[in-house]
Amino acid sequence: MSEQKINILICDDHTIFRTGMKNIVRKLPVTDHIYEASNGNEAIAVAETNKVDLILLDIEMPYLNGVETAKYFKKNHPEIRIIMISFHNDKELFLQLYKIGVEGYLVKNTSLEDLKRGIVHVLEGNQFFSAELGATVIHGLINEKLQAPKDPQELLSEREVEILLLICQQLTTDEIAAQLFISPLTVKRHRQNLLDKTNSKNIVGLILYAIRNDLLDAATIK
Template sequence: MDTIKVILADDHVIVRNGIKILLESEGEVEVIAEASNGQEAIEKVSQLKPDILISDIRMPIMNGLEATAELKKISPDTKTLILSMHDDEEYIIKSVECGASGYLLKDTTKEEFVKALRSILEGHKYFSGDISDVLVNGYLNKKPGSTSATDSGGTMVKTDYHITKREKQILQLVYEGHSNKEIADELGKSIRTVETHRFNIMKKLEVSNITELIRKIDSEPYIIG
């Protein structure tokens, strides 16, 4: 099999180094360039025309989703594999809409990583099992957002806050009084991942602190039901 030529885009040098060592130890992957932000990634893809751009989402100047969308204009034959710590439904669906050919979490195994690259190179889409579930559920349940209201009979209509399954798990644990560390240990995730989910949850529910969050759940218990 020909060598898979990739460019790595991540704003953390130590992460890029780890990924490079992991991939090149396989023998069939060559990291031909690295980038610390989306804009730099686009420039290097334009120059080098790699097979695949492996990109994080959250980067300065231009994020990974913006770079993915731009990629289709400057190098349509280059595929994008999103490699992220976020399993949030919004990020995953947005990556597909931007044209990504795959989405993996950063805790993936080397075997799955290489399998994803091979599959994408052959023209297929690749999403890990958990991510595939999120995609299916997200697209099946996708509908316009709404706000709290009452119907003509005065009955309260449930608001769709688009809370993901993972967010509901975390929200339940937060409601029960668990700390970020306890939640991270319970779910086998990093504290940073839990913090990111909590931020997204509070943004979706339009609350600014834990007190408001608890009140919101008390008034609308179906949120975690």
């Protein structure tokens, strides 16, 4: 992770939860300022008057809920990364948030280590979603057998398919580079080509593409 300091906004209507999150994120070496908000309106006000790099955003809040707040930020401040925090392991809600473009989705009963790992992954430019949710979404989509309009073997090169499958296994850029004996820069270039060719907004879009085109099965997902 880059050593550049970042500012984190914790948005949740429960004071105890915000306090707990503060105690976690302040221990991250990249954390600079930590801001708090109890609803979406307050979060917007904070971000309009302060530089915010990452938002830990609750879904169920009064006045302006997490979904609407995420929509606002992705439309008006797309540079701000968002990790949604929820009690619900809900496929439909996740897919709605995926379409909005959030970078992470964690359930509130996730382990402390997974929470830290999720924050680090998102700050590194990756995406991170609760393992339980990932299994729910991916297995559900596999069972639905969604069809794609193009043959992926015609659209993607052999190397691109190889990298796509490693991305689906949640390997980082550096891990893929090491496994394939190529540079991280080459991996990033292939990943951008994958995003462009599949019309995907982010890594989750690539996973959905792989599922729709039968490039992987449930056993492939870690």
